[in-house]
Every structure is written in C-alpha cells, then in structure tokens.
Amino acid sequence: MSVTETMIEVSGVEKSFTLHNQGGASFGVLDNASLQVQSGECVVLHGQSGAGKSTFLKALYANYSVNSGQIALRDGSEMVDITQALPRRIIALRRQTLGYVSQFLRVIPRVATLEVVMQPLLDLGVERATCEARAKHLLQRLNVPERLWHLAPSTFSGGEQQRVNIARGFIVDYPIMLLDEPTASLDANNRKVVVELINEAKARGAAIVGIFHDEDVREAVADRLVDIKAI
Amino acid sequence: MSSEVMNNTQPWQDLEPLLSVNGINKFYAPGKGCGNVNFDLYPGEVLGIVGESGSGKSTLLSCLSARLTPDSGQVIYNSGQFGKMDLYDCEESMRRVLMRSEWGIVHQHARDGLRMNVSAGANIGERLMAVGERHYGAIRDKAEQWLEAVEIDTGRIDDRPSQFSGGMQQRLQIARNLVTYPKLIFMDEPTGGLDVSVQAKLLDLLRNLVSQLGLSVIIVTHDLAVARLLAHRLMVMRRGEVVETGLTDQVLDDPQHPYTQLLVSSILQN
Amino acid sequence: MNALTDMNKGAEGYNFAYLDEQSKRMIRRAILKGVAIPGYQVPFGGREMPLPHGWGTGGMQVTASVIGNSDKLKVIDQGADDTTNAVSIRRFFARTAGVETTEQTAEASLIQTRHRIPERQLQEDQILIYQVPIPEPLRFIEPRETETRKMHALSEYGAMQVKLYEDVARFGHIATSYDYPVMVNGRYMMDPSPIPKFDNPKMDMMPALQLFGAGFEKRIYAVPPYTRVQSLDFDDYPFEVQSWEENCSICGSDHSFLDEVIIDDAGSKMFVCSDTDYCRERVELYGPTEEKQP
Numbered sequence: 001m002s003v004t005e006t007m008i009e010v011s012g013v014e015k016s017f018t019l020h021n022q023g024g025a026s027f028g029v030l031d032n033a034s035l036q037v038q039s040g041e042c043v044v045l046h047g048q049s050g051a052g053k054s055t056f057l058k059a060l061y062a063n064y065s066v067n068s069g070q071i072a073l074r075d076g077s078e079m080v081d082i083t084q085a086l087p088r089r090i091i092a093l094r095r096q097t098l099g100y101v102s103q104f105l106r107v108i109p110r111v112a113t114l115e116v117v118m119q120p121l122l123d124l125g126v127e128r129a130t131c132e133a134r135a136k137h138l139l140q141r142l143n144v145p146e147r148l149w150h151l152a153p154s155t156f157s158g159g160e161q162q163r164v165n166i167a168r169g170f171i172v173d174y175p176i177m178l179l180d181e182p183t184a185s186l187d188a189n190n191r192k193v194v195v196e197l198i199n200e201a202k203a204r205g206a207a208i209v210g211i212f213h214d215e216d217v218r219e220a221v222a223d224r225l226v227d228i229k230a231i
Numbered sequence: 232m233s234s235e236v237m238n239n240t241q242p243w244q245d246l247e248p249l250l251s252v253n254g255i256n257k258f259y260a261p262g263k264g265c266g267n268v269n270f271d272l273y274p275g276e277v278l279g280i281v282g283e284s285g286s287g288k289s290t291l292l293s294c295l296s297a298r299l300t301p302d303s304g305q306v307i308y309n310s311g312q313f314g315k316m317d318l319y320d321c322e323e324s325m326r327r328v329l330m331r332s333e334w335g336i337v338h339q340h341a342r343d344g345l346r347m348n349v350s351a352g353a354n355i356g357e358r359l360m361a362v363g364e365r366h367y368g369a370i371r372d373k374a375e376q377w378l379e380a381v382e383i384d385t386g387r388i389d390d391r392p393s394q395f396s397g398g399m400q401q402r403l404q405i406a407r408n409l410v411t412y413p414k415l416i417f418m419d420e421p422t423g424g425l426d427v428s429v430q431a432k433l434l435d436l437l438r439n440l441v442s443q444l445g446l447s448v449i450i451v452t453h454d455l456a457v458a459r460l461l462a463h464r465l466m467v468m469r470r471g472e473v474v475e476t477g478l479t480d481q482v483l484d485d486p487q488h489p490y491t492q493l494l495v496s497s498i499l500q501n
Numbered sequence: 502m503n504a505l506t507d508m509n510k511g512a513e514g515y516n517f518a519y520l521d522e523q524s525k526r527m528i529r530r531a532i533l534k535g536v537a538i539p540g541y542q543v544p545f546g547g548r549e550m551p552l553p554h555g556w557g558t559g560g561m562q563v564t565a566s567v568i569g570n571s572d573k574l575k576v577i578d579q580g581a582d583d584t585t586n587a588v589s590i591r592r593f594f595a596r597t598a599g600v601e602t603t604e605q606t607a608e609a610s611l612i613q614t615r616h617r618i619p620e621r622q623l624q625e626d627q628i629l630i631y632q633v634p635i636p637e638p639l640r641f642i643e644p645r646e647t648e649t650r651k652m653h654a655l656s657e658y659g660a661m662q663v664k665l666y667e668d669v670a671r672f673g674h675i676a677t678s679y680d681y682p683v684m685v686n687g688r689y690m691m692d693p694s695p696i697p698k699f700d701n702p703k704m705d706m707m708p709a710l711q712l713f714g715a716g717f718e719k720r721i722y723a724v725p726p727y728t729r730v731q732s733l734d735f736d737d738y739p740f741e742v743q744s745w746e747e748n749c750s751i752c753g754s755d756h757s758f759l760d761e762v763i764i765d766d767a768g769s770k771m772f773v774c775s776d777t778d779y780c781r782e783r784v785e786l787y788g789p790t791e792e793k794q795p
Contacts, residue, residue: 017485018487019492020488020489020492020493021489021492021493021496058484058485062478062481063480063481063484063485064481064484064485065477065481065485065487087276087463087464087477087478088273088275088276088463088464090478091463091478108435108438108460109431110431110432110435111435123442323651323655324654324655327651327655327657331659346663349663349664349666349667350667350670350671352666352670353663353666353667353670356663356666357659357660357663358659360659360662360663360666361657361658361659361660361662362659365662365734365735365736366735366736366737367666367669367735367736367737367738368737370666371670388670389670389671
C-alpha cells in the first residue's frame with residue numbers, strides 16, 4: 001500500500017465498570033480517550049499495570065463495551081463504528097479485518113494444534129491445503145515441533161500454547177491487529193520471530209496496536225509510544 | 232493474499248433477517264413466561280438464550296418455533312418456500328411443512344425428537360420419505376452419509392435409538408434434522424444430561440456443522456460455556472424479561488446488567 | 502339398493518334388518534360421504550348390535566343400512582361361507598330382514614366379508630362390505646387420533662413409508678403380508694382391512710362398490726367403483742403378491758389364495774382355495790383336479 005489511510009479512529013471514549021453485586025462499586029478506566037492509527041503503523045500502549053491498556057485494546061475489539069465515544073475501524077472503504085454496529089457486523093469484521101492476539105490461548109479442548117491454527121483462515125473459505133501449508137509454516141517459524149501439530153494444545157507448556165496462539169493470530173493477513181502482551185511467556189528467540197511477524201504485517205500495511213512488556217520488542221516494532229493515561 | 236468468501240460464510244450485508252421477532256409476550260403467571268422480546272436473526276447467526284431455570288427461555292423458544300402461541304407479538308420467518316410468513320397467522324399446513332423441511336428442532340431429551348422404535352436409518356430417512364422420496368437405496372445412502380457426518384458408525388444404521396448412548400442419540404437427532412438442509416435450527420439444552428466428555432464431543436460437532444452448513448441456530452442453555460462456544464450473540468433472560476443482549480464475548484466478559492454479572496461470576500472461570 | 506318398504510318379511514318385533522330407519526339414514530349419510538371422499542374415514546354413530554365388538558358389528562351395520570328386500574346376501578369369513586361367524590351373520594339377516602341368502606358369489610348382490618376378497622371378479626351391480634377392526638392405517642405409528650386426523654388432512658404419510666423402510670431394513674423385503682396399506686384415488690391412505698396383500702390388486706378399479714365398516718372404532722369408509730387403489734412400496738422394492746408352488750388340491754387353481762391344511766398327525770399338508778365358492782365353481786366347470794399332492 002503506497003497511500004496510508006487512517007485505519008483506527010477512536011474519539012471521546014469513556015469506559016467505567018460498575019460491579020452491581022459488590023455494592024455497586026464503580027470505577028472509571030478510560031476517560032475521553034482518543035487515538036488515530038494509520039496503515040503500516042504500530043502504536044504501542046504503555047503505562048502502569050491496571051491503567052487501562054488491556055481495557056482499551058479489548059474495547060477496540062468490541063470485547064468490552066464503552067460508555068460513550070466512538071471507535072471507528074476501517075473495513076475496505078468504510079469506517080465502521082463498532083460501538084454502534086450490529087453483532088453480525090462485528091463478527092464479520094473479526095473474521096477478515098480485525099485480528100486479536102491475547103496473552104492466553106483460549107483452548108477448545110479436543111482440537112489439534114494444526115486445526116486450531118488453520119481455523120481462522122478456513123472460516124474465510126480458503127481451501128484446506130493452503131490453510132494447512134500456511135499453518136505449518138507459521139508453526140515452524142515459531143519453533144513449535146512437528147510432533148505437537150496433531151495434538152491438542154491443552155497439555156502444552158505456557159510458552160508452547162502462546163506460540164500456537166500467535167500462529168493462529170497471524171495466519172490471516174488482518175488489516176488491523178491488536179496484540180495484548182503476545183510475547184509474555186516467550187524466550188528471546190521466539191520473541192524475535194514475533195517481531196518479524198509484526199514487521200511483516202506492518203510492511204503489508206496493517207495497522208497495529210499493541211501492549212508489550214519486553215522493551216526489546218517495543219523498540220523493534222513501535223512507531224509510536226502512547227501513554228494510556230494521555231490518550 | 233486474497234481470501235475468497237464461500238457461500239456458507241454469509242456476507243454481513245444480508246438485508247433480510249431470517250427471523251423477525253416483535254413484542255412476543257407469553258405469560259402463565261406474573262414472572263412465569265416471557266415478555267417483550269424483540270430481535271432479528273440473520274442467516275448464519277447463532278443466538279444463545281441463557282438464564283436459569285424459570286427464566287422463560289424455554290417458553291420463548293416454543294413461541295419462536297411455532298409450538299406455543301404467544302399472547303401477543305409476531306414472529307415473521309422468511310421462508311425459502313413460502314416467502315415471509317407470520318407464523319401465527321398462516322395455514323397450519325405451511326407451518327408443518329416448515330417444521331419438516333426448513334427448520335430443525337433438537338430437543339433436550341432424545342426421545343422427544345426421535346422415533347425410538349424404528350432404526351437410526353429410518354429416523355434419518357423419515358423427512359426424505361415425508362417429501363416423497365421413494366427409492367429405498369437412495370434413502371439408505373443418504374442416511375449413511377449423515378450418520379458419518381455426525382460421527383456415528385454407519386454399521387449401526389439398523390440399530391434402534393434405544394440401543395444408543397445418550398450422546399449418540401443426540402447426534403442422531405441432529406442428523407435427522409439436517410437431512411433436509413434446514414436454514415434454522417432450534418435447540419433446547421442439547422447437551423443437558425450428558426456426561427462432560429460427551430457434551431464436549433457434541434459441541435464440537437455442532438460447532439463444525441453450524442459453520443460448514445451456514446445454519447442459523449437459536450439455542451437455549453443454562454450453560455454459559457456452551458453459549459460461549461456456539462453463540463455469536465446472547466440474550467440473557469431473567470423472570471421472563473430479556474435483561475441484556477449483545478455479542479457473546481461482550482456479554483460474558485463485560486456484563487452490564489446486575490443479573491448478568493451475577494450469572495457470569497457464579498461460573499468458575501478457567 | 503332397493504327402495505325402502507314397510508313390508509318386513511323378517512322376525513316379529515324387529516325392524517327390517519334390525520336397525521331402526523333413523524339409524525340407517527344416518528349410516529347411509531356416512532356412506533355417501535365416504536363414497537364422495539374415497540378412502541376417507543367418516544365417523545358415525547355406531548349402534549349396539551346383538552354381537553360383541555370384534556365380531557363384525559361394523560360390517561353388519563353397513564349391510565343393515567344398504568340391504569333391501571330383493572337383495573341376495575353372501576357372507577364369508579376368510580373366504581369360506583361355512584365358518585361359524587359367516588353362518589351367524591347370514592342367519593341374522595335372514596331372520597331380521599327375511600332376505601334371500603346365497604353362497605354363490607355370482608348370485609349375490611351384497612357380500613359381507615372378513616379377511617378376503619372373493620376370487621371371482623365382482624360386477625358393477627354388486628356391493629362388497631368389509632369388516633374392519635382398526636380403520637386407521639397410521640395407528641400403530643401414531644396413537645393420537647388428533648394427530649392422525651391432521652396427517653390425513655395434510656397428506657403427511659411419511660411415517661407409513663418409514664414402516665416399510667423398516668421392513669426392508671430388517672427383513673430384506675416389505676414384510677407386511679396382510680392389512681397392507683393402500684393409497685386411494687391418489688389422495689387418502691387407507692387400511693384395506695386384514696385381507697392378505699394378495700387381494701390388494703383386486704381393489705384397484707373394481708367395478709363393484711366397496712364399503713368398509715369398523716364397529717368398535719365407529720368409522721365408515723368407501724371406495725367407489727373404478728377407483729385407483731395402489732399398494733405402497735418403494736421404487737426399488739415394488740409391491741409383490743404372495744404365490745404358492747402348489748395348486749389347489751381340489752380344483753387345481755394356480756392363481757387363487759391357498760390355505761394350508763394339515764391332514765394327519767404326521768403333519769402332511771394340502772393346499773386348498775380359501776375361497777370355497779370359487780373352488781366349487783371351478784370343480785363344476787372343470788372337474789376335480791387329478792393332481793396328487795406330495
């Protein structure tokens with residue numbers, strides 16, 4: 001992509017939580033948050049633990065609702081405000097446009113690793129052989145040994161599960177990617193691979209918002225550092 | 232890399248809902264039943280209706296599936312055969328045809344959804360025979376295909392459901408419904424009463440079939456894990472009212488209503 | 502059917518053919534309805550007959566309603582005129598209606614039957630009246646009357662086809678050998694009464710009027726003359742009738758329904774026509790058969 005476009009446009013977002021069953025305790029996390037992210041750009045959120053980085057990312061994925069404000073994401077030529085969109089619109093977005101890699105692999109217990117990784121691409125109707133090839137390639141890059149490919153990830157170590165998670169998160173070329181501490185349980189080698197994947201995504205024009213604990217990763221991928229309290 | 236969308240991943244731009252529900256009310260007594268339910272369901276969507284027993288979810292399901300006339304409100308179904316149908320203002324014959332062709336119902340207890348005294352093959356073939364299929368060989372072939380699809384050994388095609396395990400009976404129920412490629416399936420606690428490992432297998436099957444066949448599903452369950460796995464959208468019911476509705480992961484991870492918060496927090500998170 | 506007359510040649514103190522005229526009218530209305538809707542079961546107000554249920558009271562009520570002075574009545578039970586039931590019923594009408602009775606199919610104007618259709622082809626001026634125990638062909642699949650009525654109304658007959666499927670799956674062929682369900686006039690599924698399936702083809706385009714009476718269930722149905730009656734089957738498992746290797750030991754017929762008769766303690770058997778009148782007629786025409794049975 002030669003021309004950069006605004007891929008994410010957040011304005012005036014307010015998010016607070018009310019715990020009705022704990023005496024109605026309420027606390028605000030985001031207040032008048034705004035952010036713009038261009039294609040090919042990687043914005044890294046930083047700030048203290050509990051300051052709202054994860055909350056913000058989840059709001060971008062529509063996993064959390066917001067109390068007010070807009071969150072517009074580019075889908076082709078259209079900007080979709082996910083705070084107003086119908087569930088099926090959001091699901092369509094998540095299928096082909098909006099990717100999310102969390103810290104933890106949400107495992108469906110009996111599904112083999114290869115299937116887990118292939119699934120998002122299969123859901124788009126890409127033929128199986130292509131999905132399989134891509135999945136294997138990613139798993140290889142992430143140093144997930146072949147003997148694990150046909151096993152369900154539920155018995156893997158934390159690091160292995162996370163690498164499966166990352167493979168799954170990167171198998172589709174999403175124009176927008178949200179990364180929540182993807183390298184948390186990885187060694188230096190594998191962190192490098194993730195950095196490569198992120199940079200490749202940037203190179204093809206993806207807009208990325210990420211939270212990274214490791215400084216070396218941050219240095220390697222961030223185009224902008226944004227303090228969560230400042231947005 | 233371009234990604235082509237197959238015809239079973241419906242474009243979100245479908246303008247016509249498959250099922251339109253307006254102001255459904257059905258109460259047996261104050262707080263017992265369901266009230267003021269409104270939603271649209273689009274092709275390929277899975278809607279989960281969750282709540283505790285007595286929340287009215289099963290009553291609602293019966294109203295939606297033309298098995299219980301509501302006190303007021305409309306259910307409009309966009310039929311491939313009959314066009315837009317107001318379910319409670321149309322010929323009973325049309326409703327019955329719908330039930331056998333475009334719709335499926337998976338009951339909690341297999342005995343409500345199967346003929347227990349005829350073979351598995353006959354159970355699956357019945358819908359075909361009901362629409363005039365008269366070639367025994369062809370019926371049998373289809374039955375075998377569907378047994379395979381629901382992972383039942385085809386060698387059991389002549390066994391009766393009473394000889395099957397609970398999980399197999401449920402899978403047979405599913406096969407029996409799918410043979411006419413329905414567009415909309417209603418499920419009432421399909422995994423209730425099954426062992427956990429058996430539940431898991433059934434859920435996997437449902438998940439795959441729903442996505443492969445582009446089915447719309449309305450599933451009633453008290454089990455949030457089932458809802459999370461299968462549903463795109465959730466409706467939370469309490470004492471007959473819909474207290475919260477939205478994207479499944481949003482409702483479960485960021486519940487707004489006090490009751491939803493209570494429900495979610497009562498489940499041990501993994 | 503003759504015009505009604507007051508001249509009752511039957512027993513003293515009884516109305517002609519036992520039933521009162523109002524009841525007969527009611528039953529005739531039901532019959533007319535049945536004739537107008539071939540194969541459709543018409544409910545009627547069944548009357549008490551001086552026999553218990555299960556002994557042909559339904560058939561008798563139909564006969565009583567259509568019989569007239571100049572009718573000749575034949576009554577058969579499993580093809581024979583001389584069984585206890587056939588004899589009783591025939592005598593009943595002889596007494597209460599004073600009508601002529603006969604054992605000859607060719608001579609009868611009314612034939613009441615249980616479990617068989619006469620071998621001899623019936624004519625346009627004859628009426629065949631069947632005794633029916635359970636009129637509902639779908640009863641064994643669906644016990645609810647409310648549901649079977651809907652099934653008939655909406656032509657929902659898949660469940661019957663399921664039964665046939667089960668037979669083929671279990672036995673390799675459709676195992677029903679009597680009471681074999683049929684489709685009448687392309688619209689209603691009908692129970693032909695417990696006649697052997699061998700007799701089913703006779704119902705198709707029969708020149709005579711066929712009436713069916715179920716006394717206990719209180720249903721009447723009819724197949725008008727020259728109506729299509731087709732036995733259910735599969736394209737790849739078509740309807741077939743029974744056949745025997747043997748011929749009738751008495752008349753030599755190779756095309757009638759044969760009864761197997763054990764003739765001694767050693768278990769030797771012979772096969773004879775179930776339709777006794779037909780057998781007799783053949784012997785009259787062609788002489789007794791010389792074939793020795795093994």
